[in-house]
Every structure is written in structure tokens, then in C-alpha cells.
Amino acid sequence: xxxxxxxxxxxxxxxxxxxxxxxxxxxxxxxxxxxxxxxxxxxxxxxxxxxxxxxxxxxxxxxxxxxxxxxxxxxxxxxxxxxxxxxxxxxxxxxxxxxxxxxxxxxxxxxxxxxxxxxxxxxxxxxxxxxxxxxxxxxxxxxxxxxxxxxxxxxxxxxxxxxxxxxxxxxxxxxxxxxxxxxxxxxxxxxxxxxxxxxxxxxxxxx
Amino acid sequence: xxxxxxxxxxxxxxxxxxxxxxxxxxxxxxxxxxxxxxxxxxxxxxxxxxxxxxxxxxxxxxxxxxxxxxxxxxxxxxxxxxxxxxxxxxxxxxxxxxx
Numbered sequence: 534x535x536x537x538x539x540x541x542x543x544x545x546x547x548x549x550x551x552x553x554x555x556x557x558x559x560x561x562x563x564x565x566x567x568x569x570x571x572x573x574x575x576x577x578x579x580x581x582x583x584x585x586x587x588x589x590x591x592x593x594x595x596x597x598x599x600x601x602x603x604x605x606x607x608x609x610x611x612x613x614x615x616x617x618x619x620x621x622x623x624x625x626x627x628x629x630x631x632x633x634x635x636x637x638x639x640x641x642x643x644x645x646x647x648x649x650x651x652x653x654x655x656x657x658x659x660x661x662x663x664x665x666x667x668x669x670x671x672x673x674x675x676x677x678x679x680x681x682x683x684x685x686x687x688x689x690x691x692x693x694x695x696x697x698x699x700x701x702x703x704x705x706x707x708x709x710x711x712x713x714x715x716x717x718x719x720x721x722x723x724x725x726x727x728x729x730x731x732x733x734x735x736x737x738x739x740x
Numbered sequence: 741x742x743x744x745x746x747x748x749x750x751x752x753x754x755x756x757x758x759x760x761x762x763x764x765x766x767x768x769x770x771x772x773x774x775x776x777x778x779x780x781x782x783x784x785x786x787x788x789x790x791x792x793x794x795x796x797x798x799x800x801x802x803x804x805x806x807x808x809x810x811x812x813x814x815x816x817x818x819x820x821x822x823x824x825x826x827x828x829x830x831x832x833x834x835x836x837x838x839x
Contacts (some may be wrong), residue, residue, distance in 0.1 A: 538742045542749045549753030553760035560764030564771030571775030575782035583788060587795045594796070600804035602810030609817040620829045625836065636837070646838040722836045730832060737828050738820055 613738060618727060622701070625719045629702030630665070641668060642704065647681060647717035649706035650689065661694035661705040670704075 554676045595688035627633040628641070642662075650658055656684060662670060669679060671693050781787065 535742065538745060541746055545746070545749045545753050549756045552753075552757050556757070556760040556764045557767075560767040564767045567768070567771040567775050568778070571778040575778045578779070578782040579787070579791070582783060583791050583795070586788075586792060587799075590792070590796060591802075594799045594803050595806060598806040602807055605810055605814050606817070609814040613817055615819060617825055617828055618832075621832045622826065624829060624833055628833075628837075629770050640839070641837055648839050711768070719836060723832075726832065726835050730835060734828055734832070737831070738824065739817060 557706045598695060610735065610739060614731070614734065617734065617738065618723070621723060625701050625723065629663075629719060638702070639669065642669070642702075643677060643680065645703050645717040646670075646677065646706065647684060649704060650681060652715040652717075653706050653708055653713050655708040655713065656688065657690040657692070657709045659692045659694055659709065659711075661696075661698050661707070663700050663702065664697040666702060666704070667693060667697050707738040 556600050590660060624633065628636045628638055631638050633717070646660060649660075660670060661667075674691065674693065678689060681691070700718045701720050703720070703722065705721075706715045707713065
């Protein structure tokens with residue numbers, strides 16, 4: 534074989550090799566691009582698909598935890614308020630039983646009767662109280678009546694209820710036909726304050 | 741003779757290039773199949789469920805922290821000093837007996 538022929542033969546082979554390599558190399562590049570694009574798209578799809586569900590799930594679980602948490606706070610505060618009012622109750626019982634020397638219960642009782650009398654605005658009133666207080670009022674009826682009339686500036690007919698009330702202390706006053714009633718019991722006054730003072734008491738206790 | 745050798749060599753080179761093209765086309769076709777598998781996998785339920793489970797665990801841990809914070813607040817409420825309670829009691833008594 535001549536050198537020239539050999540040379541041409543080698544050139545043909547060289548070109549074929551080069552071309553083949555180029556074709557394979559380009560295909561490899563293209564294949565990599567296709568796979569890379571698919572992986573990126575798959576990640577976007579996964580994230581988007583799950584994103585909404587995760588957001589919804591998070592809102593539900595965290596929301597529920599916050600709700601439960603707030604409930605426990607409310608319950609704890611209610612319990613603290615309840616215990617506070619229980620203590621108030623106990624103290625009122627001591628005051629009504631004359632065990633707390635800081636308070637002159639008889640004076641308190643008189644003021645309660647006077648306030649109720651003014652409120653009822655009748656010349657004849659009937660007074661109800663617990664057993665102990667009924668006994669006290671009964672024993673001191675004349676002096677109480679006298680003092681009331683002096684302070685009110687008019688004559689007053691005062692009768693005592695026969696049946697005692699089951700109350701901590703204080704009085705209930707009716708007019709004769711029971712069309713008017715003035716609840717000036719310690720229990721009633723405390724009950725009336727429970728709602729109105731709740732906000733102030735909560736501030737003092739919990740802040 | 742020499743020409744025939746060259747013609748033969750040319751035929752071989754053409755075949756070689758054709759084979760390379762066939763191989764290249766197969767590579768691209770295979771990659772496209774693989775790409776489709778990847779995309780199909782992305783929306784497969786098992787994967788999504790697994791991912792969601794992991795996320796749920798994370799969120800539950802977060803929720804525990806939220807609850808723990810509230811528990812601390814509850815503890816504070818239950819530990820109100822007795823003098824504070826007594827002051828409040830006295831204040832209420834004053835209001836009850838304010839005639």
C-alpha cells in the first residue's frame with residue numbers, strides 16, 4: 534500500500550472517530566440536561582404540592598395548641614378568682630359572726646337597714662335576716678327604729694320577719710305587700726360585685 | 741485495489757458514525773424515560789405522605805413549645821403571692837361594706 538493511500542485511510546478513520554466522539558459527547562450533554570431539568574421540576578412540584586397541605590396542617594395544629602393553651606389560662610384564672618371570692622366569703626362570715634374585731638357588725642347592719650329603707654321608700658317595712666341577726670334586731674328594735682327615724686327624718690314602722698333567712702349576713706327589706714324588695718344581704722352585695730369588679734380584680738391578681 | 745481499500749474504509753467510517761448516532765439517540769431516549777420516572781415519582785402518594793409525616797412531627801414539636809409556654813403562665817397564676825390575694829380580698833370586702 535502506498536503512503537498516500539495509507540494517509541487517506543488514516544484520515545478517513547480519524548474523521549470518523551472524531552465525528553463519532555462528538556455525536557456521543559453531544560448526546561451525553563443532552564441527556565444530562567434532560568435529567569437535570571426533570572429533577573428541578575420534580576422538586577418544584579413536590580414543594581408546591583405539599584406546601585398548601587403543610588400550611589393548613591401547621592395552622593390546624595398550632596391553632597389547636599394555642600386554643601388549648603388559652604383555655605388552660607382561662608381556667609387557671611377562674612380558679613384563682615374563685616378561690617379569692619371564697620376567701621372573701623369566709624371573711625364576711627367572720628364579720629357577720631362578730632369574729633373580726635376590725636369591723637363593728639352592728640353598725641354595718643344598721644347602715645344596711647337604713648340604705649334599704651331609703652331604697653324601698655315606704656313608711657312600713659319588714660326586715661328579714663339570718664337567725665343571729667334577727668335575734669339582735671328584735672332585741673334592739675326600739676333603739677334601731679328610733680335611730681332610723683332620726684336619721685331619715687320621718688316616722689317608720691319596722692316589723693321583723695318570723696322565719697330566718699339562710700344568709701351570711703345583712704338584711705332583706707320588703708314593703709308590707711311585698712311588691713318592693715331591697716336585697717341588702719352581704720351575700721347579695723358580694724354577688725353584685727363579682728361581675729362588676731372582675732376586671733379590676735383580674736388586673737390586680739394577674740398583672 | 742487501493743481505491744477499493746479507501747471505499748471500504750469510507751463504508752466503515754459511515755457505519756461507525758451511524759452506530760454513534762444510534763447510540764446517541766438511545767442515550768437521549770433513555771434520559772427522557774428516566775426524566776419521566778422522576779416526574780412521576782414527584783407526585784407519588786407514598787413520597788408525599790412521608791414528607792407530610794416529617795413535617796407533622798416538626799409542627800407537633802413546635803406545638804409542644806407553645807403549650808409549654810402556656811403551662812409556665814398557668815404556673816405563675818397558681819403561684820400568686822398570698823399577700824397579693826389578701827390585698828384583693830380586703831379590697832373586695834371594702835366594696836361590699838361600702839354603704
